[in-house]
Amino acid sequence: MPRLARLDISGLLQHVIVRGIERRDIFNDENDRQLFIDRFSRLLSESGVQCFAWALLSNHFHLLLMPTSTPLSYFMRRLLTGYALSFNRHNKRSGHLFQNRYKSIVCEEEPYLLELVRYIHLNPLRAGMVANLDELDHYKWTGHAVIMGNKQLETQNTTAILERFGAITSQAQLNYHQFVYDGISTGNRDDLVGGGLKRSQGERPANEYESYDDRILGCGDFVDSMKLDSNLRDKMKSAITLEKLLHIVATALNLNPDSVRRPSKSRSPATARGIICQLAIFEFGYTGKDVGTFLHLKASGVSLASRRGEKVLKADAELLKSILLEIAK
Numbered sequence: 590m591p592r593l594a595r596l597d598i599s600g601l602l603q604h605v606i607v608r609g610i611e612r613r614d615i616f617n618d619e620n621d622r623q624l625f626i627d628r629f630s631r632l633l634s635e636s637g638v639q640c641f642a643w644a645l646l647s648n649h650f651h652l653l654l655m656p657t658s659t660p661l662s663y664f665m666r667r668l669l670t671g672y673a674l675s676f677n678r679h680n681k682r683s684g685h686l687f688q689n690r691y692k693s694i695v696c697e698e699e700p701y702l703l704e705l706v707r708y709i710h711l712n713p714l715r716a717g718m719v720a721n722l723d724e725l726d727h728y729k730w731t732g733h734a735v736i737m738g739n740k741q742l743e744t745q746n747t748t749a750i751l752e753r754f755g756a757i758t759s760q761a762q763l764n765y766h767q768f769v770y771d772g773i774s775t776g777n778r779d780d781l782v783g784g785g786l787k788r789s790q791g792e793r794p795a796n797e798y799e800s801y802d803d804r805i806l807g808c809g810d811f812v813d814s815m816k817l818d819s820n821l822r823d824k825m826k827s828a829i830t831l832e833k834l835l836h837i838v839a840t841a842l843n844l845n846p847d848s849v850r851r852p853s854k855s856r857s858p859a860t861a862r863g864i865i866c867q868l869a870i871f872e873f874g875y876t877g878k879d880v881g882t883f884l885h886l887k888a889s890g891v892s893l894a895s896r897r898g899e900k901v902l903k904a905d906a907e908l909l910k911s912i913l914l915e916i917a918k
Contacts, residue, residue, distance in 0.1 A: 599656045602696040604705055608649040608688050622730050624675045633744035636664050640745050642709040645730040646716055651709040658903055660871045697807030707772040708781050722770055829916055831883045837915045838864050863898030866891050
């Protein structure tokens, strides 16, 4: 049975789990872990993706993320590809490092945000990598130490977590610490790693059915809303041709559409190509090859143009809004 497509929707909490191929270790020493964190932090800063929790184990890791303007798939591709190359170089190996697909679960923020933060940060303790919570407080390879103020990672969003435990940071940290301690006795939480509602609701009368989906952790109404959102996005992707997108972007920038498709290093046409690449690939589901053929760009050119377009659209919200309004007409 084919696997369902991931739900890559901005503004939503995503629990990401990545495992080594054939259960092999993906971190052999502290240098590997630091290489990963350095890359991870840099990409968070560049992409605007929010991180609320993370934990590195030996053969897998957990991330709790919220994509904003950058799709999760793009973020994860850069993170995993870059780290795999560094790991192979450092460990003098070759070949695949990770399983074919990372697992991502869309999560309803309430009531799952804090539960997931606690679950993820307790993983090293449950795995025996630290002996107790005091050691976990200073363990370098999880976001728990960052929330407790014992490690620095500026790109981790600790404010969103601590503000739920109190207005004064020191007291909020104590309250958060107690919350994590209380979770030790709960053991493994299978209900937090996919299909959460189905697993947690137990036996229910036949007339009390709620929707569920292994890609979604949330109540029935949340599951239904995510599926509806996904269907709308799929329809939107099929509703616009590259030709139409070209004309809309060219018009927004006061350009002749033909000039955008001609090879040129002029700033305005290059900006238009960047916007087209970014929207076509990450909003409307076109492949890089499709867009490259249409704009007469090589694969490397499409990648560079897309990054340029992402920066332009981030810096000019009104331009993005005007383009999307034209597309929606």
